[in-house]
Amino acid sequence: MRQLQLLKRLTAPWRRVAVPLLAVSALLVPATGMAQVGGLDAITVTESDEGTSYSISLQVLALMTVLTLLPAAMLMMTAFTRIIVVLGILRNAIGTASTPSNQVLVGLAFFLTLFIMWPVFEQVYYEAAEPYMAEEMAADEAMQAALQPFRDFMAGQTRQEDLAMFMRISDNGPVASIDEVPFSVLVPAFVTSELKTAFQIGFILFLPFLIIDLVVSSTLMSMGMLMLSPMIISLPFKIMLFVLVDGWSLIMGTLAASFVT
Template structure:
């Protein structure tokens, strides 16, 4: 009887459930957190995933070029926004595949095999993304944001992400508009020719955009426009070189 009461008191005294926070200090001074807190941090970071996909990958350049191309062809809703987003998303996966493969090999797999800690895995995963963005960022844009942030680094590779990300987005928008301008020119020439012919024929009440649309579609199909645009976007990131 007494032994049973003692066992019951001991069971009540023991904490039940998972510990919310466990901090382990390593011999080198770094700290490791419990799995429960890591899962919480991971779930919280998922809310930033859309912004990461849009701002830290090739998505921005691709979607802007696609939108300019649709406007240049005179098509208001074809292809639809959903199709353009799908094209940009899967093209981004294609362009970013070498980076994702490095992250998987150097960070994710060693972490799953418990060869590195979570903090080390994050640092290793950061390096391929950092190198990709740095390779696509213009030095002028990088210097602009370095001056705004009053940041000084010895090497370009040491630029922090808080400076690199806005510089990268600025460079991507500039590159996308340059590609869009080159795509816009042939369609603009067709519009000018059609407008001149209609004016010479006295058919000023007929919309030039309506008449030029079939010719622009025919030209785009004959020159394999989609293949050229996709190939140009892929090679603009250094793929195939």
């Protein structure tokens, strides 16, 4: 496949990141697309008495549709959800509506996610990508080997009650181990647990800034300065507090340490 040829040309560090992307894309592609050994035919040429006609393969159309959903699928299976939600809540707690900007927050969340998920990417690369490119493993075996590290990561972060809820909704019977949980059940349970954890961390982050807002608001009311917005006065104090306690280092370290390995 052209994807594998391009993958071999990449350097080893970038291959460890690209392989999980290809693994998830192959997981989402319909089974009919995986049936062809020679790859996907982009254009089908049909000869007839009336002339030559050309048609685009439905498999290519399905693949292109899956590629548009691939970034969202990858983000839902990694640490990105928790990180970006916490950073968004932190910005609202400080009171800076657009500082840092969305691009800065997304970039920071992306590279922190890459830092946290790097052991998972390395495991996928060494256990699935290298044997498959060396023709030591079949495609279906490589696919299962590539998805297993993601399954282990998500299983370690998912709450039992969330997993039980989605198992009950999907009418799946009891399972002996986490490896028997369907992937379609594990992913939404993992995302739900991530959102719960992110909001819990955000609540703790909100408390000190809320106290500053209450103190400033009470002080202004006691002085009779009702027309002055408390946000104007409290914002410098909140920024000063965040800088004095080395807030960014604390936030980044706490987020990285919050993931169970």
